[in-house]
Amino acid sequence: MQELLGFAVGHLLMNLWGRSPAPLQPVPLVAWQEAKIFQVPTEPDPVVEKIVADYLKQLASLGVSSAQQGVWIQSEWAYLGEHGANIPASAASLTKVATSLAALATWGTNHRFETLIYTVGPVKNGILQGDLIIQGGGDPLFVWEEAIALGNQLNQLGIRQVKGNLIILGRFSVNFQSNPQLSGELLQVGLNQRRWTPSIEQTYRTFPPKTPRPQVAIARQVKVENTLPTNAKLLMRHQSLTLAELLKKMNLYSNNAMAQMLADELGGASVVAKLAAQVAKLPPGEISLINGSGLGVENRISPRATVQMLMTIEQRLGDNPLEVKDLFPMAGRDKKGTAQLRNIPDGVAFKTGTLAQVSALAGVIPTQERGPVWFAIINYGNNVDRFRVEQDRLLQRLAQHWQLIPLESTVKTNPTVNLGDPKRNIPQQS
Known part of the structure; x- marks a missing residue:
């Protein structure tokens, strides 16, 4: 009604000024779904479906049952190819994807685990007259580098014995x-x-030149206690790497001990599974865990659920510069750990999984045409080494089908993460 009234007023004014209004021109209408902003591929990709079918045929020719293999490939908007995608299967270290997601949902990327150092008694002439107390806080990566840096800080605070x-x-x-x-x-x-x-000496050689060698001699015994003495004085806080940095090292080396320690901090495997399922909105029954590392065939996750968890991690990282590729190995950038001896296309971020009869691979392919393409492959059978070869060939064929984003455009310059950084030992005011 208001539009009609406005048109009538305008027409009347034109007449009063002695001019006839120009005839209204028809305005072309475009259906909302035809606008360019909505031109996103939403149909299955026949080429990808054929690549998956050829992959399964190749495994069958090797005597591997197709019924025990799982594949799921999708873009942000569309299913692209699948086989047994919603069937939970022994996922090996793809379990660490669930542990990573649960940890991020609980603590966030910048969380640091703290180890508290207390003293009992005064320090005289470099000698602590009582006990040195270490109260752990769940740091999953306290290694020789951290011990060396801690010892040097104790020396700086005047404790040598x-x-x-x-x-x-x-x-x-x-x-x-x-x-x-x-x-x-x-x-x-x-x-x-x-x-x-000798192993500590070798570790010490990785430190900057002229780094001091710590000397803190413990005169008596090592004891495990349950209660902090009432007269204990907080001397120092030792902080771990950030959670994001810890997850990158855990996933790069597929470190089972780190994954289990994180799972224990979260409350155990059942808590990890429940939290990961809730956050990723997984269908009931597509994830079941007995630990946080993936050791044991009882850890079962469907390929589709694995992809959904990876996509959820990416979504939860949306408020900071980090992406999935910063928490997992990336081909062409990372040369150590599980990235070795693989023929995965450059720029693909991935997580591997291996048990005696299980080989799994999941991650994201950066494509020009489809944007990020997410995938999960879970193989079961007697030829794990050949499974890896065929997984890599599958990804290479997908890379040939799409134009991948160049590696130099994908890799960001990240600050070096140093174990044994003295800045993470924070003395407390007296």
Whole structure:
């Protein structure tokens, strides 16, 4: 009604000014679904479907049952190819995708685990008159580098000898050891260069030149206790790498101990599975876990659920510069760990999984035509090495089908992450 009234008023004014209004020109109408902004591929891709079919035929020619193989490939908008995609299968280290998602949902990318260092008694002439207490906070990557840096900080704070015991509290692990007593004994060695083993000497050579060698001698024993003494004084906070940095190292090397420690911090495998399913909005029954690492055929995830979890990780990283490729290995950039000896197209971020009869691969392909294309492949059979070869060939064929985004456009310059960085040892005010 308002539009008609406006038109009538305009027509009347034109007449008053002695001019006839120009005839209205027809305006071409475009259906909303035909606008360019909505021109997104939403149909299955016959070429991809044929590539998947050829892949399954090749496995069948090797005597592998197609019924035990799972494939799911999709873009942000469309299914592209699949086989047994919603059937939970032994996923091996694809389990770490679920652990990564649950950890991100709980803590966020910048979370750091803290190890607290306490003293009991005064420090006189470089000697702590009582006990040195280490209260663990679940750091899954406290290794020799961290012990060396911690020892040097203790020296800077005036402690070169501990007259009492080295006491371990809480969830403290050194070099992925789950036994707190053994972890304490390893720390005792790492803090004192006079007791260093050849492996610690080798680690020390990775530090910048002229880095001091720590000397903190523990006079008495290593003990594991349950309660912090009331007279303990907080001396220092040791912070881990950020969660994002920890996940990258865990996934690059597919480190089972790190994954399990993170899962334990979250509350166990059942909590990881439940949280990952909730956050990724997975269909009931497509994820079932017995641990956070993937060790054991009882860890079962469908290919489709694996892709959905990876896509959810990408979505949760939307508020910061990080992407999935920053938490997982990427072909062409990463040369160590599980990225070795694979023929995956450059720029593809991926996670591998291997057990005695399981080979799995999942990740994202950066394409010009379809945007990110997500995939998961889970193979079961007696020829794991050949499975890897065929997985890589499948990805190479997909790369030939689409134009991939060049690696130099994909890789960002990230600051170097250094284990043993002294800045993560934070002294507390007296």
